[in-house]
Amino acid sequence: MSILLVLICAAIGIPLLALWGDGRRGAVMFIGINALVLLAILALALRVLWNGPFTTGDGQFMVDDLSIVLVLVAGVVGLGTAFFSRSYMAREIVHWSLSRRRVRLYHAMFQTFLTTMLLALLTNNMGILWVAMEGATLSTVLLVSLFHTAEGLEAAWKYFILCGVGLAMALFGTILLYFAAQKVLGHDANALLWTHLKTVRHQLQPQVMAIAFIFMLVGYGTKIGLSPLNNWLPDAHASGPSSVSAALSGLLLNVALYAVLRVKVLVDGALDPDFSGRLLMGFGVLSLLVAAFSILRQRDVKRLFAYSSIEHMGLATFAFGIGTPLASFAGLLHMISHSLTKSAVFFSVGQAVQSIGSREIQRIRGLLELSPFLGWAVMLAVLFILGMPPSGIFLSEFLIVTSTLQVQPWLTPFLLLGLGVTFAGIFPRLQGMVFGPAPAGVDAPPVSGIVPVFVQLSLVVVLGVFVPWTLIQWMQHAARLLHG
């Protein structure tokens, strides 16, 4: 029941926001709904804490140690985004003179997106997982082009076509998975349930599973932003509202990687784990390096951090590719910390871009002088995303590098190169943005939108300094699950 409660709370918000989601009440309602969803998620987490993993609805819905951690993150980031969206969108609506209808569309689509993310994490059916991922793409297309600018339309079109094509491949992979499952489980409506598949995973035909995995990795990998399929990601992040960029980086990429991990568990039963491991490591390192060197060339601040998302997701994918329990643990920690930190980066940077009125890094100056609150938010969020010590990202990156040294030492220089280049690409620009005199004639932004930045960053510090015991247990169980 508790799983359904989460999904119902989230889904009920869609019609409410579609009907009354404009003006001041819309933003408040958006926050209220997501606060309710977070409460339902906390209740679900308590139940998992007491009773362990379970399924409901004839096995159609499932929660286990892997998904509960990501569901919690989705709840926190969802509420944070709703909170940020209130003050941020209030100014955007005036700036672009958005009609009431378009504001309702924004809220309803955003809520649809959050609901599909939760559905993807909580379903037990690999087919429904695909349906939810596609739903997430569709609901964000119109968000990316919300302002109807030429640039936004281009980004949305690219996003729609590339992710649509990617997901078509993932669907083909899912069909092949069902094809393999049929040989063992029979022509049965339950043959796509992950828990059923996991019990018979050693009997699935390896040849079919190998091809199915490649299709699903490429398909869902498009949404993770793995290189060379990452073309849509910087454009979509840059052109949409910053609240959408935060949700894309904080939630969508994680959930896509989660889908790949679910498939990986199944494939590792049918084939040697080295098969999936090498593929993930390869794509991971490639994405890390490509993103790191692209960062050096960026002039647009939102594109800069979009590439940084590709870099971090590449690193997490790589960690799961190594496949030792420690590396998987680190990968999971990295996903969580990145999700909380990157959405905080987009909140603070989005606020700065809005005040200055330009996304060009050259023109963003003197944020500390403009508003100390905003300046500190940008500085801390960016330092954390670069992996500075008190943040959880430092811990996860440290663990990933050490487990690489143990298992595949020859890959360590590539990792360090990627991390080093990213640091060299972002850090000097951070100094330019934060210090110096503020540009003339710019109003200080409202502080209320910055609050979630500090909330989420303090959670990241908790992850880096003292990970709560229950969370450690969940992540250890999940790592063991991924290890097979």
Next chain:
Amino acid sequence: MTIAAQGLTWGIPLLRLLAALLLLLAFAMLAQRRLLTLIHLLAWQGVVLAAGTALVALLTGQAELWFSATLTLALKAILIPMVLHRLLRRLQVRGDVEAVLNIPVTLLAGIALVIFAFSLAAPISALTGTVTRGMVGIALAAVLLAFLMMITRHKAISQVVGFLAIDNGLFFAATSATLGMPMVVELGVALDALIGFVILGIFFFQMRETFDSMDLRHLERIREE
């Protein structure tokens, strides 16, 4: 799910024939320059798909596949082509499409893709006993040909036709190779397709409003610095 013995003698060759038609239509789309004919070809592909689904329903006696076949016929053979047709008139897109590569080269590339698809699907085909041999390969080939069409076209509508053709290939894989996916999944996929189509419609009008044209070359402004 098994197929009755009397069905095997005529049912399987008929399914193979439909598969061949699907592939043929995919090639015809690749070679077609005119948008209007392209939409007609897409509609025919929908008809073939619905016929294939109905045939599998008849052979295996699954009631839900009849439902799926009806849905396919209504959606993919009638509704979507009709809406595309009206869009074409409403937006007054000029009738001709130009390909990036010339058509013979595109067709040759298409043949290479079909060979690739068959060799990729060969290990899967070898595993399956009777009915579905070769179907995965054909479906994959149809999907790849639709990809190729999307890559070589500039007009938004022809890219959408390519997108829908990919969908057709995938549906064919689901019905002919696995004899139908679970109902929940199939309904979900159909729902997504429908929503995607509605969103595309909205999107077209936004594009028209902003650019006064449906040519995707307007959408090449974002450059990497």
